[in-house]
Amino acid sequence: MHRSKNFLAAMLVSTAMAHPAIAETNLNALFMAQAAYSEADVRAMTDAFTAANPDIKVSLEFVPYEGLHDKTLLARGSGSGYDVVLFDVIWPAEFAENNVLLDVTDRITQEMKDGVLPGAWTTVEYNAKRYGMPWILDTKYLFYNMEILAQAGIAAPPTTWAELSEQAKAIKDQGILDHPIVWSWAQAEAAICDYTTLVSAHGGAFIVDGAPAFQTGGGLDALEYMVDSYNSGLTNPNSKEYLEEDVRRVFQNGEAAFALNWTYMYNLANDPNESRVVGKIGVAPAPGVAGKSAVSAVNGSMGLGITATSQNPDAAWNYITFMTSQPTQNAYARLSLPIWASSYDDPAVTAGQEDMIAAAKVGLAAMYPRPTTAGYQEMSATLQQAIQEALLGQASPADALAMAAEGGL
């Protein structure tokens, strides 16, 4: 008995001595493993943070975008897990109502309020409160292959969606490409982002006075445009199983003249190790619709927030402040553009990607939101099904959307 007590005491002493003099704080952070900042970029940023803050240790976890929402929610359900999470612009409503994220309105400094682009804040806001810092400021742009356009005798990229169809038809008719346009229309959120871009172009709305409104007007026009483009063969038929990375692959192999994708594609498709279309890439804001819009864009931004269950909210906020700071964002502006207004005129940021910056200035200002509702996940799933049913010809666009509006799955 005595011996075991002594042994226990010795154990306790040795464990205590093994600990460093400074109390070390451990943060667990959840990120996504695709698009925007690469995993390597996030690791490098985090290393810089821990080098400056040796008492904080950050463990990173990367999941595909498709798993990010559920993983965050499940970690909340089990009452532990992450301190810092990356969240999409469509989740603050749900996360706020379920107390997943900490309200950080009071932590945001005047410097942040003054420096960050006003539109970026919508990414983290719900009911006039802020649940994190915007980090990835992004929308879908129209990428085009300048060589193919020149080959088809097209002088300038399209400014309307109708013009885009005409140009694609010219490319198809001349036999340059069978399917000139590629999209990410897999049964996933990616399809909703493309659809939302078209809804904003056609002047549609998702919800009006609390009731679904996408089944008529601009919402219906948007889906009809998708179905026409698909049926006419202008759109790559494999689009219906593609996510963003598939779109990038097709585009950088030179197999598409037009593609809708996020900022990150610009520099990756200009990387000679990855791409066959280096130097041939044009980028513009997504087109508009005559009489309705000049350009179109979806708000596809993401933010970093502190979980309500975090034991170290202060250290977590330090980390978020560092990750979203202007120096950090400027240093990694190749795959994701900064949230800071003055960065867009900083030569260090714009050098080599002037076209991207020019498109961003117009596109980011036109960003259209997806519905802000706590039930967004289900609404999105219903719409994804409607879009795919219409594409596959299982229902007309009008019927598919009407059914989705009724919530009938």
Add this chain to the structure above:
Amino acid sequence: MNAGWTATRAWLLMLPLLIVMLSVIGWPFFDTVRLSFTDARLVGTGGDFVGFANYERLFSSRAFRRAFLVTTQFAVVSVLVEVVLGVLVALLLYQNFRGRNVLRALLILPWALPTVVNALLWRLIYNPEYGALNALLVQIGLLDAYRSWLGDPNSALVALIVADAWKNFPLVALISLAALHAVPHDIKAAAIVDGAGALARFRFVILPYLAGPLMVALVLRTIEAFKVFDIIWIMTRGGPANSTRTLSILVYQEAFSFQRAGSGASLALIVTLAITVLAVVYVALIRKSAGAQF
């Protein structure tokens, strides 16, 4: 040592296991039953009692009926393919030929692969742009042009079944192979002397020995196939247009994506009930066949 003490001792020895099982299976199960009668959300509210509302809503929903149909199709066809292929491969590997042991070892490979790896591998094979399947079919002239296998509702489920069967037929084959080794040589020899052909020998000599172990494999595979989630989630996420959404995927969406823990629980219980019915039927069949045999 009387019989009473033997029974008591047996129960005492099993007690630790019983306690563990009750705490890790029993309690969650009863809590799931309780949840299924509430409108509980995943995060936050514990929910109120709503009676059979969750069940009524599910049975009347198109999503449930469709998922049930998809799950049944997937389970029946994939298990059928696995059993037929498994028995045929077992018969082949039972023959005496050079390199047999190498092939037997290789047989385990697909089954030993993690499902995630298998799913990603088949996604590459089915890729519409550079997939091996398209290349093969176009080169041998069966297909005019590359096509999308997982993006077409007419081929997506079949493509998933092929991927699943490829991974799981080795289990059936291994069980069958072990059973084949139990067939006494003298009976086979006697059947040959009596002039029985290959088919007759299989039907009357080998099959009776195979039936029992095969039934076990059938039970295991049917239950697994009815619960299928991972391979489909990775390959199609239930798409296109929910044409490959199985019950387990619906449970996941309902409980975790849409946060309706109560409704998700009731759906999970329906799946459990369906599997239990299947298992009971199978066990009865096994008893019957075992009784006939011994």
